[in-house]
Amino acid sequence: MEMTKRHFLNKEISMTDLLKSAYRLMFTAKTMTDLFEQEKKITSKYVHATSRGHEAIQLALGMQLLPQDFVSPYYRDDSILLGIGITPYELMLQLLAKRDDPFSGGRTYYAHPSLRRDDFPKIIHQSSGTGMQAIPTTGIAMGMKYKEETGIAEILDDKPIAVCSLGDASCTEGEVSEAFQMAALKQLPILYLVQDNEWDISASADEIRAQDITQYMQGFNGIETRTIDGTDFIKSYETVKECIKIIREERRPILIHAKVPLLNHHTSGVRKEWYRDDLEECAKNDPLIKLRNQLSEFSIEDSEVETIEKEVAELVRTDFENALLGEDPKPEDAYKHDFAPTPITEEKGERSPSGKIPTVMVDCALFAIRELMTKHPEALLYGQDVGLRLGGVFREAITLAAQFGEKRVFNTPIQEAFIVGSTVGMSAVGLKPIVEVQFADYIWPGLNQLFTEVSRSYYLSNGKWPVSMILRVPIGAYGSGGPYHSSSVESVLTNIKGIKIAYPSTGADLKGLMKAAFYDPNPVVMLEHKGLYWSKIEGTENAKTIEPDEDYIIPFGKAREVLLCENRQDKPTLTIITYGMGVYWASNAAKEFDNQIEIIDLRTLAPLDENRVFESVKKHNRCIVLTEEPINNSFAQSLAARISDNCFRQLDAPVKVVGAKDLPAIPINSELEKEMLPNTQKLIIEIEQLLKY
Numbered sequence: 001m002e003m004t005k006r007h008f009l010n011k012e013i014s015m016t017d018l019l020k021s022a023y024r025l026m027f028t029a030k031t032m033t034d035l036f037e038q039e040k041k042i043t044s045k046y047v048h049a050t051s052r053g054h055e056a057i058q059l060a061l062g063m064q065l066l067p068q069d070f071v072s073p074y075y076r077d078d079s080i081l082l083g084i085g086i087t088p089y090e091l092m093l094q095l096l097a098k099r100d101d102p103f104s105g106g107r108t109y110y111a112h113p114s115l116r117r118d119d120f121p122k123i124i125h126q127s128s129g130t131g132m133q134a135i136p137t138t139g140i141a142m143g144m145k146y147k148e149e150t151g152i153a154e155i156l157d158d159k160p161i162a163v164c165s166l167g168d169a170s171c172t173e174g175e176v177s178e179a180f181q182m183a184a185l186k187q188l189p190i191l192y193l194v195q196d197n198e199w200d201i202s203a204s205a206d207e208i209r210a211q212d213i214t215q216y217m218q219g220f221n222g223i224e225t226r227t228i229d230g231t232d233f234i235k236s237y238e239t240v241k242e243c244i245k246i247i248r249e250e251r252r253p254i255l256i257h258a259k260v261p262l263l264n265h266h267t268s269g270v271r272k273e274w275y276r277d278d279l280e281e282c283a284k285n286d287p288l289i290k291l292r293n294q295l296s297e298f299s300i301e302d303s304e305v306e307t308i309e310k311e312v313a314e315l316v317r318t319d320f321e322n323a324l325l326g327e328d329p330k331p332e333d334a335y336k337h338d339f340a341p342t343p344i345t346e347e348k349g350e351r352s353p354s355g356k357i358p359t360v361m362v363d364c365a366l367f368a369i370r371e372l373m374t375k376h377p378e379a380l381l382y383g384q385d386v387g388l389r390l391g392g393v394f395r396e397a398i399t400l401a402a403q404f405g406e407k408r409v410f411n412t413p414i415q416e417a418f419i420v421g422s423t424v425g426m427s428a429v430g431l432k433p434i435v436e437v438q439f440a441d442y443i444w445p446g447l448n449q450l451f452t453e454v455s456r457s458y459y460l461s462n463g464k465w466p467v468s469m470i471l472r473v474p475i476g477a478y479g480s481g482g483p484y485h486s487s488s489v490e491s492v493l494t495n496i497k498g499i500k501i502a503y504p505s506t507g508a509d510l511k512g513l514m515k516a517a518f519y520d521p522n523p524v525v526m527l528e529h530k531g532l533y534w535s536k537i538e539g540t541e542n543a544k545t546i547e548p549d550e551d552y553i554i555p556f557g558k559a560r561e562v563l564l565c566e567n568r569q570d571k572p573t574l575t576i577i578t579y580g581m582g583v584y585w586a587s588n589a590a591k592e593f594d595n596q597i598e599i600i601d602l603r604t605l606a607p608l609d610e611n612r613v614f615e616s617v618k619k620h621n622r623c624i625v626l627t628e629e630p631i632n633n634s635f636a637q638s639l640a641a642r643i644s645d646n647c648f649r650q651l652d653a654p655v656k657v658v659g660a661k662d663l664p665a666i667p668i669n670s671e672l673e674k675e676m677l678p679n680t681q682k683l684i685i686e687i688e689q690l691l692k693y
Helices: 015-038 055-062 078-084 088-095 134-149 168-172 174-186 213-219 233-250 279-283 287-297 302-324 331-335 361-375 400-404 416-428 444-454 507-519 582-590 610-620 635-650 670-676 680-691
Strands: 070-072 162-167 190-196 224-229 254-259 379-383 409-411 432-436 469-475 500-502 523-529 560-563 574-578 597-601 604-606 623-630 656-660
Touching: 015 055, 015 078, 015 088, 015 233, 015 287, 015 302, 055 078, 055 162, 055 190, 055 233, 055 287, 070 134, 078 088, 088 302, 134 162, 134 174, 134 190, 134 416, 134 444, 162 168, 168 174, 168 190, 168 213, 174 190, 174 416, 190 233, 213 224, 213 254, 224 233, 233 254, 233 287, 287 302, 361 379, 361 400, 361 432, 361 507, 361 523, 379 416, 400 409, 416 432, 416 444, 416 469, 444 469, 444 523, 469 507, 500 507, 507 523, 560 582, 574 582, 574 610, 574 680, 582 597, 582 623, 582 680, 597 610, 610 623, 610 635, 623 635, 623 680, 635 656, 656 680
Parallel strands: 070 162, 162 190, 190 254, 224 254, 379 409, 379 432, 432 469, 469 523, 500 523, 574 597, 574 623, 623 656
Antiparallel strands: 500 604, 560 597
């Protein structure tokens, strides 16, 4: 028996052979479910779910996908994985969290796949959050269409499609609606497969939805919907075949609503007998029994079916015993694939070319992106209001749409989750997305995608799917912006592992770090202080710099020495570790002291140039960490603790953190704003006190 056969290779397969192949796979799924239950003392160590009851529609899909396609199964989709050619042994390696688990190396749950093999459909990292896969997978389809429209797509006989599998209950998630909205709006080549078993763990359909997905989709103009019995393999196969053909040729979205029973536990940890009273009724709709009857209708002998079942039973048991013998991950494996290696390791290019006048910070970013997009057709920019009419609310993208066209620079709806999460899919198809949210205050709806999908993709896919993207975020208080346009959010972001964070304070640094971020295979958040964009605030004139040349680039994790001073015998000295607007508060405050202040601009918060920080602290024995954020539980306070741990013996005073008052929001009234935020005069007082300590 050849379980690894790629079913799509024989496009002229007879119905008899198709049904036998499907039955072999469906019986495999059922046998695995039964085995996991029999061996639950072993298999339930880690939580798992199976496709029992959903097998027909899942196999109908999996058996028809091509290597150029992308599919995003959800955690009940082991039959999709069997359908594309994954073996029971490989699935069991993940079930048991073994080192050779082909999806994650023992890092994530059963049927949470990620796959990047040349002869298989591709699967980006899949997470447990219900519906989370909708936005990244729609991003894949958006990337496919972008490549086709800009002439950089691969030429194939069969154009690729994206497939997103969802449980019906997950479609009540707001982020799923964002994905549907963009698929309908942009007419993307994606198939949504919604498997409706009328349960959301213990909540039944009548408790958690006002309508089923067929009714719901009537509100999305442009997505065709097919409603079918997902337990009928032949009907499912024919429907999937027709829909895939339409999507490949017409490049538009379709949704299949497949009604199915759930014949097994929700998961191994939430058992069906605890809360369900419909089990006997559901069992009457078993897709395996239906397919067995269809085999008889096509004159397939019982003896042949029995042979298939015997072969499958032997294979599944053997694969399970072999998987049990698999090696467990080694402790050192935990430290692999947190970040993909970056090619940018040293500063290059000319920072201050002769013959140029100083350029405002916002234009340095604009020019960096223009140079990147001119050189790289895979680069594109999208977000709210960045398109032709406005070019961003800060005009930070002005002229880009006019120069590169509305296919490469375009507006999105007010959907921060989609803006952030779609970059996973765009990156997976080889694009380099640069995206924007309008203000740091509005990043919160995008944090779910940033944390769960973007930041974890490389690690949980065991190094297969790094996400190369830049997220631009205007940040900080400026001009009485008030409580919804002034916030600092770096402490939240620095607690998300797997992303890099830049916070430049000059135009030259912004341009150099923007280039580094583009060539970095990892996700980067670019925090850009809007109060420094035009150097309109008194004392921030040095944010305006000579624009570096096109080749200028700064590696992440390298701090900048803003002001140096020597350790003195006659007077105490101190170092100020800061970033963003803090650089200018510190620079202006330093003028009031007699060569006693050193200032280190971090430039990037993750990675952090700890060596340069500790070196400066040990040199001066006193340190202020200066931030615009409220102090308690902040990134700055954490950095102060690190400094204390590493420099304790050299310190002559406690590490002082200076920042905003611990209040819920920045008031719009200018006097109240001034009271809450740090400034030069407040910093001078803190410096005086620390120098006297």
